[in-house]
Amino acid sequence: MSQRGLFISFEGIDGSGKSTQARLLAERLEAEGREVVLTREPGGSPGAEEIRALVLQGDPDRWSAETEILLFTAARRDHLERTIRPALAAGKVVICDRFADSTRMYQGLSRGDLRGVVDALHDLMIGLEPDVTVLIDMDPAKGLDRALSRQGIEERFEDFGEDLQREMRAGFLALSQEYPDRFVVIDGGRDIDAVAADVAQALSAKTGGIT
Incomplete structure (x- = not known):
């Protein structure tokens, strides 16, 4: 009997270190014999x-929140069709650095009272939630310092500053509830x-023994 795919x-x-932890989990599961697809969003x-290049580079005010929602949803739909669903159908573990x-x-x-719009588009065009979501919680000031120290070109959201980081941390914790x-x-x-x-x-407890 083939193994069930897991998202x-x-x-x-x-x-916060989530990208590092996603990679380490992928390496751990591969060492245990699971087929793993390590992927990211946007992308x-x-x-x-x-689309990733469009939304993560440039001036912080380059796009409105509404335009960003459409761009991210378009990217997620392509990602879903071409990467996520085929891997899950093949019984693989999909580990994604960010999702909906x-x-x-x-x-x-953070950029407007648009949660209902996000959820409506998600239900219409995506229709999939992860089996497990791992939230790596981090002090906002430390997280921002770490993010800015990377000195990359994808810093559009970091440029919104620490206030956004604090709002996001509170939001993610509320989402976990x-x-x-x-x-x-x-x-x-x-x-x-x-x-x-x-x-x-935590994943072993949540999934009944994946690792």
């Missing part, structure tokens, strides 16, 4: 990666290996 997302404020497919919860927070909460069956919250302000161990333990 795991990682969420958190910028600089994860050729078309979605092109980030749009619910960054565009639906809204969807307690899906979320696990991990303290990201510790040693990387300690965080990874807690991620593995």
